[in-house]
Amino acid sequence: MxxxxxxxxxxxxxxxxxxxxxxxxxxALFFIFGGITSxxxxxxxxxxxxxxxxxTQAMLVQFCFFTAYALIGLPGAAxxxxxxxxxxxxxxxxxxxxxxxxxxxxxxxxxxxxxLAALFVLASGVVVVQVVTNPLISLLGPAKTAxxxxxFAQAFNSLGTVIFPLVGxxxxxxxxxxxxxxxxxxPALDAYRMAETQxxxxxxxxxxxxxxxxxxxxxxNRNRLKGEQHEQTSLASGFALLSQKRFGLxxxxxxxxxxxxxxxxxxxxxxxxxxxxxxxxxxxAGGYIPYYWAGALVGRFxxxxxxxxxxxxxxxxxNALGAIALILISTNTTGHAAAYSLLLIGLMNSIMFPTIxxxxxxxxxPKAADxxxxxxxxxxxxxxxxxxTGAIADGMGSLALSLALPAICYAVIAYFGWFARNPAAAEG
Numbered sequence: 244m245x246x247x248x249x250x251x252x253x254x255x256x257x258x259x260x261x262x263x264x265x266x267x268x269x270x271a272l273f274f275i276f277g278g279i280t281s282x283x284x285x286x287x288x289x290x291x292x293x294x295x296x297x298x299t300q301a302m303l304v305q306f307c308f309f310t311a312y313a314l315i316g317l318p319g320a321a322x323x324x325x326x327x328x329x330x331x332x333x334x335x336x337x338x339x340x341x342x343x344x345x346x347x348x349x350x351x352x353x354x355x356x357x358x359l360a361a362l363f364v365l366a367s368g369v370v371v372v373q374v375v376t377n378p379l380i381s382l383l384g385p386a387k388t389a390x391x392x393x394x395f396a397q398a399f400n401s402l403g404t405v406i407f408p409l410v411g412x413x414x415x416x417x418x419x420x421x422x423x424x425x426x427x428x429x430p431a432l433d434a435y436r437m438a439e440t441q442x443x444x445x446x447x448x449x450x451x452x453x454x455x456x457x458x459x460x461x462x463x464n465r466n467r468l469k470g471e472q473h474e475q476t477s478l479a480s481g482f483a484l485l486s487q488k489r490f491g492l493x494x495x496x497x498x499x500x501x502x503x504x505x506x507x508x509x510x511x512x513x514x515x516x517x518x519x520x521x522x523x524x525x526x527x528a529g530g531y532i533p534y535y536w537a538g539a540l541v542g543r544f545x546x547x548x549x550x551x552x553x554x555x556x557x558x559x560x561x562n563a564l565g566a567i568a569l570i571l572i573s574t575n576t577t578g579h580a581a582a583y584s585l586l587l588i589g590l591m592n593s594i595m596f597p598t599i600x601x602x603x604x605x606x607x608x609p610k611a612a613d614x615x616x617x618x619x620x621x622x623x624x625x626x627x628x629x630x631x632t633g634a635i636a637d638g639m640g641s642l643a644l645s646l647a648l649p650a651i652c653y654a655v656i657a658y659f660g661w662f663a664r665n666p667a668a669a670e671g
Contacts, residue, residue: 277400278407288512302633309625311366319371336458338368343451353436404536412529493603497621499652502628535589542593556664563657566591574643
């Protein structure tokens with residue numbers, strides 16, 4: 244899952260410090276919340292099965308998670324400005340830990356709404372930590388190598404999106420029993436849900452323990468940054484940038500890209516379970532999720548080299564058209580061709596977020612920080628587009644037809660890449 248750059252304002256410490264041990268734990272933060280975000284793709288089919296949800300209801304998982312970007316992004320940035328990077332990171336980690344632990348009462352009550360509330364709290368912590376990590380990794384070392392550190396940290400995020408589903412899918416999905424939930428009622432249904440959701444609880448309880456450990460380490464190092472300063476900026480100045488066509492279209496594309504990426508990732512298990520595709524069970528289909536995110540991991544390394552010699556706008560257009568082509572192939576074929584063409588969209592996604600961001604903010608100069616704040620809010624697309632995709636799947640009775648919405652998202656992104664293929668200064 245791609246990450247937003249520094250969320251609000253330009254914040255910098257009085258001096259960069261060389262602290263390898265702190266860099267290690269910041270890398271761990273990237274790894275953890277990248278992995279936690281991708282675990283949504285695993286728990287969606289689990290909850291869909293246990294609570295007999297339609298696709299629209301199941302996509303409320305992503306809606307509640309990504310709504311936190313719209314509601315918590317700005318307050319989270321204000322909190323970090325008030326208490327500083329290190330204490331802000333601790334606050335975010337503790338919120339994530341609380342969100343993980345809320346899965347316990349959610350399981351005991353066997354109530355879907357409480358699971359959604361837990362996910363929102365968890366995501367709120369993720370947003371706060373994300374506000375901290377990008378600028379913080381830039382401070383922890385020489386200024387001249389800040390870009391390489393951030394790129395390396397982003398790779399850890401991608402690594403998390405691969406490993407967490409790889410480990411979590413067998414644990415969360417592998418225990419579904421040969422029982423038809425729709426045949427159960429009353430206490431028997433509640434007991435079954437409590438028993439089966441315990442596998443989700445165990446996974447997130449272990450995550451809570453890991454988050455507590457990382458939070459303790461960060462807290463003990465809370466005074467390591469000296470002379471930390473934060474520039475205060477107005478919200479209005481950021482929203483005013485939307486009137487600029489290049490930036491406004493770029494912010495829209497962030498909204499659409501995150502929505503398309505999350506929609507496809509969320510449907511992988513149910514898509515591969517179809518008899519016309521691979522006809523797998525939940526656990527086996529969940530084992531394919533890491534391939535989707537691994538494509539993004541590989542593509543980021545390859546794309547970083549390609550973008551040095553080819554216009555970023557043209558690369559973005561190519562990848563967006565490639566994603567559309569893969570959707571068309573997947574929805575018009577069967578078996579392994581349908582499965583692997585869907586998974587390969589992860590490779591096309593790889594360079595989209597950073598490329599859209601850089602193209603949108605190109606030429607903003609001192610207003611770039613305000614622009615990144617608006618783009619952080621645009622990640623809310625991860626809440627809206629998956630919900631709409633689920634509604635289409637329910638209304639049309641077809642997962643294949645629902646992928647038309649992500650395809651439309653990629654078409655807009657392809658247009659933006661071509662529109663922004665030339666440097667901002669060269670535009671008339």
